[in-house]
Amino acid sequence: MDKIRASLLKKSIATKIERRGKILSLSCLALIILVVFLIFYFVASRGLATFFQNHINLWHFLSGIQWNPGTIGTNGQPAVGALPMIVGSFLITIFSAIVATPFAIGTAVFMTEISPRRGAQILRPVTELLVGIPSVVYGFIGLQVVVPFVRNTFGGSGYGILSGTFVLFVMILPTVTSMSADALNAVPRYYREASLALGATRWQTIYKVVLRAAIPGMLTAIVFGMARAFGEALAVQMVIGNATLLPHNLVSPASTLTSILTMGIGNTVMGSLQNNALWSLAMILLLMSLLFNLIIRYIGRKGKLNHER
Amino acid sequence: MNAKRVDKIATGVLYAIAALVVIILVALLGYILVQGVPEISWHFLTSPALSFEAGGGIGIQLFNSFYLLFLALLISLPISLGAGIYLNEYAGQNTITGLIRTTIEILSSLPSVVVGLFGYLFFVVQFKLGFSILSGAFALTVFNLPILTRSIEEALANISDNQREAGYALGLSRWETVTKIVVPAALPSIITGVVLSAGRIFGEAAALIYTAGQSAPALNFSDWNPFNISSPLSPLRPAETLAVHIWKINSEGIMPDAKAVSAGASAVLIIAVLLFNFLARWLGKRLYKHLTAE
Amino acid sequence: MADNKTMTTDQRNIMTFDPQAHEIALSTEDLHVFYGNSEAISEGDLQFERYKITALIGPSGSGKSTYLRSLNRMNDRIATVKGKIMYRGLDINSNDIDVYEMRRHIGMVFQRPNPFAKSIYENIAFALRQRGMNKKADLDEIVERSLRQAAMWDQVKDDLNKSALALSGGQQQRLCIARAIAIKPDILLLDEPASALDPVSTSQIEDTLLELKQNYTIIIVTHNMQQASRISDYTAFFNLGKALEYAETGDIFTNPKVDLTNDYISGNFG
Numbered sequence: 001m002d003k004i005r006a007s008l009l010k011k012s013i014a015t016k017i018e019r020r021g022k023i024l025s026l027s028c029l030a031l032i033i034l035v036v037f038l039i040f041y042f043v044a045s046r047g048l049a050t051f052f053q054n055h056i057n058l059w060h061f062l063s064g065i066q067w068n069p070g071t072i073g074t075n076g077q078p079a080v081g082a083l084p085m086i087v088g089s090f091l092i093t094i095f096s097a098i099v100a101t102p103f104a105i106g107t108a109v110f111m112t113e114i115s116p117r118r119g120a121q122i123l124r125p126v127t128e129l130l131v132g133i134p135s136v137v138y139g140f141i142g143l144q145v146v147v148p149f150v151r152n153t154f155g156g157s158g159y160g161i162l163s164g165t166f167v168l169f170v171m172i173l174p175t176v177t178s179m180s181a182d183a184l185n186a187v188p189r190y191y192r193e194a195s196l197a198l199g200a201t202r203w204q205t206i207y208k209v210v211l212r213a214a215i216p217g218m219l220t221a222i223v224f225g226m227a228r229a230f231g232e233a234l235a236v237q238m239v240i241g242n243a244t245l246l247p248h249n250l251v252s253p254a255s256t257l258t259s260i261l262t263m264g265i266g267n268t269v270m271g272s273l274q275n276n277a278l279w280s281l282a283m284i285l286l287l288m289s290l291l292f293n294l295i296i297r298y299i300g301r302k303g304k305l306n307h308e309r
Numbered sequence: 310m311n312a313k314r315v316d317k318i319a320t321g322v323l324y325a326i327a328a329l330v331v332i333i334l335v336a337l338l339g340y341i342l343v344q345g346v347p348e349i350s351w352h353f354l355t356s357p358a359l360s361f362e363a364g365g366g367i368g369i370q371l372f373n374s375f376y377l378l379f380l381a382l383l384i385s386l387p388i389s390l391g392a393g394i395y396l397n398e399y400a401g402q403n404t405i406t407g408l409i410r411t412t413i414e415i416l417s418s419l420p421s422v423v424v425g426l427f428g429y430l431f432f433v434v435q436f437k438l439g440f441s442i443l444s445g446a447f448a449l450t451v452f453n454l455p456i457l458t459r460s461i462e463e464a465l466a467n468i469s470d471n472q473r474e475a476g477y478a479l480g481l482s483r484w485e486t487v488t489k490i491v492v493p494a495a496l497p498s499i500i501t502g503v504v505l506s507a508g509r510i511f512g513e514a515a516a517l518i519y520t521a522g523q524s525a526p527a528l529n530f531s532d533w534n535p536f537n538i539s540s541p542l543s544p545l546r547p548a549e550t551l552a553v554h555i556w557k558i559n560s561e562g563i564m565p566d567a568k569a570v571s572a573g574a575s576a577v578l579i580i581a582v583l584l585f586n587f588l589a590r591w592l593g594k595r596l597y598k599h600l601t602a603e
Numbered sequence: 604m605a606d607n608k609t610m611t612t613d614q615r616n617i618m619t620f621d622p623q624a625h626e627i628a629l630s631t632e633d634l635h636v637f638y639g640n641s642e643a644i645s646e647g648d649l650q651f652e653r654y655k656i657t658a659l660i661g662p663s664g665s666g667k668s669t670y671l672r673s674l675n676r677m678n679d680r681i682a683t684v685k686g687k688i689m690y691r692g693l694d695i696n697s698n699d700i701d702v703y704e705m706r707r708h709i710g711m712v713f714q715r716p717n718p719f720a721k722s723i724y725e726n727i728a729f730a731l732r733q734r735g736m737n738k739k740a741d742l743d744e745i746v747e748r749s750l751r752q753a754a755m756w757d758q759v760k761d762d763l764n765k766s767a768l769a770l771s772g773g774q775q776q777r778l779c780i781a782r783a784i785a786i787k788p789d790i791l792l793l794d795e796p797a798s799a800l801d802p803v804s805t806s807q808i809e810d811t812l813l814e815l816k817q818n819y820t821i822i823i824v825t826h827n828m829q830q831a832s833r834i835s836d837y838t839a840f841f842n843l844g845k846a847l848e849y850a851e852t853g854d855i856f857t858n859p860k861v862d863l864t865n866d867y868i869s870g871n872f873g
Contacts (some may be wrong), residue, residue: 012480014734020487024390026395036413036416039419123330126335133582133671136512139556232420258420289418471713476719480704482703
């Protein structure tokens with residue numbers, strides 16, 4: 001009797017284990033959070049040096065069209081103009097999203113609404129598999145197939161925005177497709193039943209009811225694909241030509257933030273303007289990735305509100 | 310045009326789009342396999358690469374890929390498990406938890422090249438690890454942590470609360486209940502998640518070119534002392550992986566049979582990813598069966 | 604037997620025990636349970652006699668399960684529990700009490716059978732091993748004894764290494780009872796333990812509980828009034844977060860003092 005009383009009043013082994021376990025798991029989580037802050041801190045501290053140590057004007061950096069850090073451009077300003085890369089990154093991102101969207105949504109609708117059986121058995125496993133294909137493989141195929149195709153069809157060297165767009169289109173297609181299919185699947189079954197019961201055809205139901213209800217989810221899928229396209233480095237670097245020139249057509253060599261970064265980091269001396277300028281490009285990448293994240297959150301919140309209404 | 314006709318046309322168009330996408334995707338897989346599989350031989354898989362002449366293999370790169378994968382999982386799994394447990398079992402529903410989740414999501418959406426560049430600054434330069442297996446493994450860990458944490462958290466969330474209550478009612482602490490009851494019950498999906506993430510790590514290149522490096526010095530496969538620099542296990546040697554190799558020989562263009570080697574290496578990568586996929590499904594199903602019956 | 608029967612104007616009739624004649628295993632004093640701002644239990648103070656079966660009955664949402672789950676603090680994370688829960692002269696609803704240790708003395712069996720995804724043997728041995736009991740012979744003995752007490756030893760003795768999830772629902776629930784008594788608690792709380800089971804399994808569980816009452820104080824929530832009348836010594840009727848009537852089971856079913864109790868047991872609501 002007294003033994004039990006006493007045991008209730010002192011800390012049991014379980015309580016000690018619990019405290020240790022909680023601290024242990026919290027430290028794991030804290031470590032991950034710390035890593036994120038370190039990433040931002042390290043990239044920002046290098047990327048900002050361009051402006052604070054080398055006194056490059058931010059506006060000249062963003063709008064300049066000559067990229068040859070360490071030298072003076074034709075306009076008398078240091079040649080640290082990142083516009084060609086910024087434009088390159090945005091162009092291939094937007095183009096690949098524009099091309100991929102109809103294909104992805106069409107396939108997703110087919111998978112979920114027209115032929116769910118074939119969708120589940122063939123299309124879904126195949127798309128999920130392709131999400132996992134390494135980007136260098138896409139780059140290699142781009143080099144072997146897309147670049148020669150573009151060269152023979154449109155002329156030029158074959159390297160450029162167009163080839164980059166093709167490669168990224170195929171690359172983000174599986175991701176956008178499977179996320180769109182998830183969004184369509186999340187539309188409650190009774191939406192369709194109600195519409196069909198009112199005499200609407202299948203297409204009217206898809207177009208007027210299902211697609212509309214799934215808009216937030218599909219937008220998320222597209223933005224997600226764009227984020228992936230914007231951040232993709234090697235596959236793009238292999239087919240875009242890596243010329244730091246403002247692209248004036250789609251088939252001349254161009255460059256993106258990621259391609260110049262991968263090319264350049266190893267060939268510059270840490271702490272030099274050449275190197276700092278590259279870190280400024282990395283910082284833009286980081287900020288864009290944040291922006292994509294914010295957009296996805298915003299869409300998610302909007303979507304939730306619409307559903308509640 | 311009446312509604313019926315529009316419906317017919319739309320259905321046709323959707324069929325066409327789906328067919329086209331399937332053709333693209335199948336052609337993609339087919340191209341790699343048709344081009345690459347004939348290149349694969351025992352010699353190709355085991356001999357070292359040659360830079361200026363044809364006939365080199367991918368032996369060292371293949372070994373490096375597996376070694377890095379192993380190390381990255383070894384480091385990231387316990388951390389992700391801890392973090393996943395905290396998020397699912399301990400963290401309350403409040404603003405701070407929300408911020409933490411957002412932070413992890415941001416990490417998972419960072420372009421892998423940024424992760425690689427951070428790894429270069431932090432592990433290679435700051436910690437003076439140089440271009441090495443260790444730097445590469447850490448970079449891959451950073452890349453893998455958010456994905457794995459999330460999949461573990463989901464796996465734990467799928468285990469019914471009545472399993473937890475059973476543990477608490479026996480006087481077990483929450484930690485004991487989670488680690489000894491909930492985690493084992495979630496093991497099938499945790500393992501599926503781990504193997505799927507392994508597929509992603511295996512093909513990752515951008516995070517590695519400035520951490521594990523772009524060179525694959527010769528290894529002495531009879532020396533397994535990790536402190537010798539030519540030992541395959543040495544954590545401080547540079548280690549070009551298969552994926553990095555494909556990128557490098559295509560960018561440099563000094564290897565005469567770069568195309569053949571890349572095709573073969575790509576096929577090996579794809580096959581590995583396929584295997585990881587099947588393995589994940591198979592293991593998950595198998596374990597689940599093992600847990601629920603017999 | 605029970606004295607001090609009180610009849611209040613708002614129709615409550617709660618018996619209390621004479622501590623000289625009855626040993627009280629557990630009691631609550633001024634207990635209030637809140638989910639957020641809404642009060643789930645406002646009046647529910649009962650005493651539970653040692654080695655008896657006490658049934659808590661009442662319509663869904665009456666608070667009987669909430670009350671039961673508060674007794675070994677299973678509600679700590681989701682609800683605020685105020686007031687005292689007295690056990691061996693200690694208020695176990697206080698921060699000084701080691702809650703994990705307390706639950707080893709006040710065990711619980713749940714509505715849905717919840718065996719672990721482990722072998723039958725491990726389901727029982729696991730918690731013991733976790734507290735440092737590692738000798739195979741000791742564990743074997745306790746596993747056998749607990750399974751015998753739960754009246755399922757003969758059915759499973761050859762399958763001890765099979766997964767518990769392969770058992771039928773009734774067997775799973777008896778395994779859960781065996782698991783709970785393996786750690787030798789004082790008090791066993793059961794939250795509608797038979798509601799998910801077929802009639803045969805239900806009656807087997809009831810037999811098991813009648814056996815267990817020799818060594819355990821049992822408090823059982825049930826929505827099945829026949830069950831309450833078959834197995835319990837005392838019955839408490841809950842409605843809208845209040846215990847309205849508490850008496851000997853025979854009295855409450857034949858001669859309820861509170862109108863609502865009468866309505867409930869004669870099937871007029873609930």
